[in-house]
Amino acid sequence: MTPTSTTPTTRRDFLGKSAVTAGALTVAQSAWAAGSDQIKVGLIGSGGRGSGAANQALSTKQEGVVLHAICDAFKEKAEGALSNLRTKHADKVKVDDSRIFAGLDGYKKVIDSCDLVILTTPPGFRPYHFEAAINAGKHVFMEKPVAVDAPGVRKVIEMAKVADEKNLKVVVGLQRRYQNCYLDALKQVKEQNIIGDIVSGQVYWNGGGIWFRDKQPGQSELMYQINNWYFFTWLCGDHINEQHIHNIDVANWFIGGHPESAQGMGGRMQRVDKKYGQIYDHHYVEYTYANGVRVNSQCRHQQGVYNAVREEFTGTKGKIYLNNSGACYAVDHKGNTIWKYRPSGGAAAGAEGEQKGKKSRRSGSDPDPYQVEHDTLQAAIRDNKPLNNAYYGAESTMTSVLGRMATYSGKEIKWDEAFNSKVQHMPAIVTAETEPPAKPTADGGYPVAIPGQQIPGAEVL
Ligand SMILES: NC(=O)c1ccc[n+]([C@@H]2O[C@H](COP(=O)([O-])OP(=O)(O)OC[C@H]3O[C@@H](n4cnc5c(N)ncnc54)[C@H](O)[C@@H]3O)[C@@H](O)[C@H]2O)c1
Numbered sequence: 001m002t003p004t005s006t007t008p009t010t011r012r013d014f015l016g017k018s019a020v021t022a023g024a025l026t027v028a029q030s031a032w033a034a035g036s037d038q039i040k041v042g043l044i045g046s047g048g049r050g051s052g053a054a055n056q057a058l059s060t061k062q063e064g065v066v067l068h069a070i071c072d073a074f075k076e077k078a079e080g081a082l083s084n085l086r087t088k089h090a091d092k093v094k095v096d097d098s099r100i101f102a103g104l105d106g107y108k109k110v111i112d113s114c115d116l117v118i119l120t121t122p123p124g125f126r127p128y129h130f131e132a133a134i135n136a137g138k139h140v141f142m143e144k145p146v147a148v149d150a151p152g153v154r155k156v157i158e159m160a161k162v163a164d165e166k167n168l169k170v171v172v173g174l175q176r177r178y179q180n181c182y183l184d185a186l187k188q189v190k191e192q193n194i195i196g197d198i199v200s201g202q203v204y205w206n207g208g209g210i211w212f213r214d215k216q217p218g219q220s221e222l223m224y225q226i227n228n229w230y231f232f233t234w235l236c237g238d239h240i241n242e243q244h245i246h247n248i249d250v251a252n253w254f255i256g257g258h259p260e261s262a263q264g265m266g267g268r269m270q271r272v273d274k275k276y277g278q279i280y281d282h283h284y285v286e287y288t289y290a291n292g293v294r295v296n297s298q299c300r301h302q303q304g305v306y307n308a309v310r311e312e313f314t315g316t317k318g319k320i321y322l323n324n325s326g327a328c329y330a331v332d333h334k335g336n337t338i339w340k341y342r343p344s345g346g347a348a349a350g351a352e353g354e355q356k357g358k359k360s361r362r363s364g365s366d367p368d369p370y371q372v373e374h375d376t377l378q379a380a381i382r383d384n385k386p387l388n389n390a391y392y393g394a395e396s397t398m399t400s401v402l403g404r405m406a407t408y409s410g411k412e413i414k415w416d417e418a419f420n421s422k423v424q425h426m427p428a429i430v431t432a433e434t435e436p437p438a439k440p441t442a443d444g445g446y447p448v449a450i451p452g453q454q455i456p457g458a459e460v461l
Pocket of ligand 1: 074175
């Protein structure tokens with residue numbers, strides 16, 4: 001029950017997916033397909049998720065997978081991650097000191113020396129690291145979101161086509177697409193038609209907030225922003241993009257396409273101190289899909305308020321409730337339960353949404369979707385099967401960015417207008433000498449978008 005490919009062909013036009021020629025398919029062969037017994041993994045961005053993803057890459061059942069090179073913007077983070085990985089996988093961590101790279105160009109050296117790269121820096125860098133990896137003919141696991149702005153999304157789509165032409169495999173860390181409860185729910189909706197046609201939905205990522213990293217003595221403004229990346233649009237894309245993309249992606253996936261327009265509202269109410277960069281602490285967006293299907297999206301970083309991380313869809317025959325705890329179920333319009341997710345070998349998780357069954361990201365004996373991502377990727381490389389999640393990763397990233405454009409501007413924005421936007425928050429090349437795109441303001445803060453106004457340094461479209 002794992003997804004193997006990309007995006008329904010109905011969306012081929014938007015994505016501009018090219019037909020892959022037979023000749024192009026022979027361009028690249030994986031290390032395994034070419035008869036090598038080893039696959040060298042490289043980690044680019046060795047923070048929390050990078051360490052987790054590298055651990056998962058080394059925890060598959062495949063023989064011959066080794067961690068070969070590592071980099072981080074900060075040397076101590078690369079060394080810290082490596083030390084933890086050595087503790088767990090002493091026999092698979094083969095990173096010579098000469099292959100521990102620090103700084104903003106370390107990614108090039110990791111890409112050069114490895115077969116499969118894990119891209120887990122802040123998302124702003126993703127399109128350009130993905131471009132370098134695909135141009136170099138490497139397989140990719142990359143975390144969501146895959147960009148922070150429309151030019152970045154377009155770059156990812158352009159490189160996704162090149163990945164297809166080179167027969168490279170790409171997985172994007174939208175792990176709900178690899179999670180059994182979501183896959184079963186999708187089958188119920190699409191194949192069994194249990195709720196009929198979807199007419200509306202609600203998606204939520206309302207949580208208490210995120211870490212903050214203070215400026216260190218002697219640290220440049222650029223390196224401060226990169227370390228404290230969450231609070232800067234050019235690096236993070238705001239939390240509607242960074243976290244809420246998971247739920248927005250579920251909406252696109254279940255509805256089978258991207259919205260046609262969005263309008264919304266948002267701002268900073270609790271997290272108002274100037275030190276908190278540019279991002280909002282809440283966004284509400286009304287997305288309109290084809291045939292007037294509406295999805296309401298909420299995400300919030302506030303304390304002492306209603307929290308929820310989940311999705312629900314209303315159809316002509318009933319409603320389905322989804323939650324990554326495994327508490328997924330459907331009811332008809334009279335409230336009768338018509339489906340409840342039952343994990344393999346385990347009891348069904350709590351059935352009333354996020355309050356129950358909260359203990360883990362999976363339920364019963366279901367596999368960990370974070371692990372399934374790497375199992376699937378390595379199996380596709382070994383068996384030379386098509387696998388490229390970059391198209392839907394780009395589409396859902398664009399949907400989140402569209403939402404942010406709507407909340408930052410306060411205007412209704414059409415998909416095409418957003419997708420073709422020239423506003424590029426993230427420079428394609430960032431070196432230690434680059435001026436940080438977010439310029440500190442005279443009052444000690446940073447430019448923050450205000451709906452209905454043009455704020456220099458916080459351009460929207
Ligand atoms: N799928 C999921 O559930 C999930 C969960 C957590 C994070 N993520 C994603 O993973 C990514 C990383 O998040 P995180 O929580 O690990 O953040 P983090 O801050 O812990 O790690 C990011 C690391 O990248 C490094 N870095 C920054 N710029 C770099 C560059 N140019 N080259 C090399 N290294 C660089 C940082 O120093 C840091 O160590 C984000 O895109 C985030 O959205 C996904």
